[in-house]
Amino acid sequence: MDHLDKFDHRLLSLLRSDSRRTGKQLSEKVGLSQAACLRRVQHLRDIGAIEKEVAIISPEVAGASVTLLVMLVLTRGQPEKAAQLRRDLLKLPQVQKIYHVTGNADLVLTLQCASMEAYSNFTEAHFYSDEIKGFDTIVVLRSYDPEPD
Template identity: 45%
Template structure:
């Protein structure tokens, strides 16, 4: 799918706030409300917009502790690795997870209530998984920037 400058402007508006009315977006980007609605539908249907969610304050949700966890996977077959990926995907404590190059195989952003909850999490995930050779944890002291906006 190709997107033009109108689509880019619409996406920028929606990344700012998905609750903007199409009339407001249309005015901002220089289109009619109907044309804007059609473009938004096309962007959703084509997968250009993957998901629309509410961003919840972790403190309000009772999960104020954020950790960056780096995993090293031991030598294992594709089946074991695929199972590990599925385990990482379904854990609600893991906010983001990346398969990376370098000294580590995966980097995960984890959100928990406190360090005791993190210890229980590590026991469930890391100590009971034969694929995980080692892990290293960094505790986030201050969230300087948090976001998922893509520069458009």
């Protein structure tokens, strides 16, 4: 990865909280010209410092008002089945992200469901399989994002 200077890091910080900032807005915060900011942002995309830009859809609009973090413990010794399980789970609309983690769990999933009943149905349909040894769930009560600068 190319060397990133303080301006690049500042741009990344600003874009992390709002990737729709204009060149003018970035310029005012960073202290470079609009053109320089936009060139740097394009360079950050080109070198992979910015992997992707996404729209975060309101859970209420998406019909999924309950956010859950689910820690899955997988059955050992089945790497090909675990890989297929990850691929299958990522196809489900409720699954927002999967993390392969260390610790007591093997995977942590971020899910969005319409209700706790919908989540209960989801668990019955997808978590009671030979590949999954067990799971624990954390229900998100409230989330906080970094304040935009």
